[in-house]
């Protein structure tokens with residue numbers, strides 16, 4: 001079975017992520033495009049540095065060609081936002097990126113975007129799921145890669161230049177160039193590298209880069225830019241003389257940064273820094289959109305400037321929807337996805353890095369000073385995410401327990417809000433909140449806590465784990 005999760009379809013290579021299923025997926029998309037009368041618009045396909053991603057993307061291209069649908073195959077490997085960009089620019093009917101983003105190396109996947117480079121809604125993906133899973137292998141049409149190239153049904157091109165030009169059109173490039181910012185960049189063996197390096201060179205930044213070779217094992221790490229995976233970048237930032245450390249995830253759509261002293265700055269803080277920069281320094285006006293698992297400090301900043309912060313379920317498609325509805329300046333998620341008004345309605349680490357450079361140039365402040373300025377005005381929030389590994393058989397049972405947990409069993413303060421629209425979220429009077437939800441991309445239960453009281457965070461997480469484990473134990477004597 002092919003199932004769409006929070007960010008497209010992901011599966012273990014050789015188990016469910018197979019050539020047959022990739023072809024079935026492509027045939028399903030091709031049939032939908034034909035039914036919608038959009039055959040003439042063609043499709044865009046890109047791939048990241050994962051094991052066999054290029055081969056899988058070629059097998060998908062053969063299926064579209066077999067259905068007489070033209071394919072732009074982006075080559076070499078590209079970050080996901082570049083696929084969205086070309087899909088929009090070329091008015092293609094759909095865009096497919098072969099990537100499993102931040103998942104471990106044994107996974108591959110397909111991120112799927114619609115016409116206009118827009119994220120697919122749940123209605124679109126559930127219809128696609130139904131048709132894809134009903135396609136018999138013998139109904140799949142394909143034309144060999146060689147023949148498709150010679151008949152120009154498949155064309156290969158890199159659109160990195162056009163993509164970078166688009167990003168640069170949104171930045172004050174002259175200001176950044178004058179500042180000669182010293183950057184240390186870790187693409188985590190992923191595909192952020194070509195695009196971001198081009199931008200960094202264009203901005204005349206002084207760049208040193210690590211982990212830029214192709215390694216489908218991602219150096220033994222998960223290609224997610226977290227505090228535990230970025231230890232080398234942090235150590236080098238501490239030792240060296242750099243202004244900004246940047247890390248992008250496996251497919252270059254999510255970002256984390258390290259300050260000049262080697263401190264990890266997570267996506268929550270990046271979002272607050274950028275929103276503050278837009279409002280306070282660029283004097284822009286506008287709302288902000290975040291997901292249910294992202295810092296509430298954004299709400300406070302929004303209100304203090306007379307704007308609003310909107311909360312959405314996890315998944316960038318919801319952020320995109322929210323940005324359209326509320327005309328927000330900024331949208332993002334604690335997992336590292338960020339976009340701004342006027343850019344693609346998809347997360348983009350390359351653009352996020354560019355805005356951070358512009359901010360350093362514009363404010364002439366160090367990252368640490370900006371962080372301190374925000375803390376002095378709005379106070380500090382501490383955030384922790386714990387990924388709990390559960391036995392697959394216990395999933396349903398755990399789901400039923402979580403909804404029965406009482407707020408006071410986790411944290412003793414007056415409960416303000418209780419939400420169940422994406423996992424279970426408790427929000428207390430003092431600004432502390434806890435969200436427990438199953439990941440839609442990995443077999444993990446995410447326990448996320450934010451609080452102005454750092455010392456409370458571990459005990460809240462521990463309380464949730466103890467409740468789950470005691471009940472699971474009783475259920476499995």
Ligand SMILES: O=P(O)(O)OC[C@H]1O[C@H](O)[C@H](O)[C@@H](O)[C@@H]1O
Pocket residue numbers: 006007101314315316317333335337438439440441442446
């Ligand atoms: O918590 P999860 O369901 O695993 O989702 C974590 C992240 O996964 C993908 O990268 C999605 O594109 C993001 O929108 C989401 O925030």
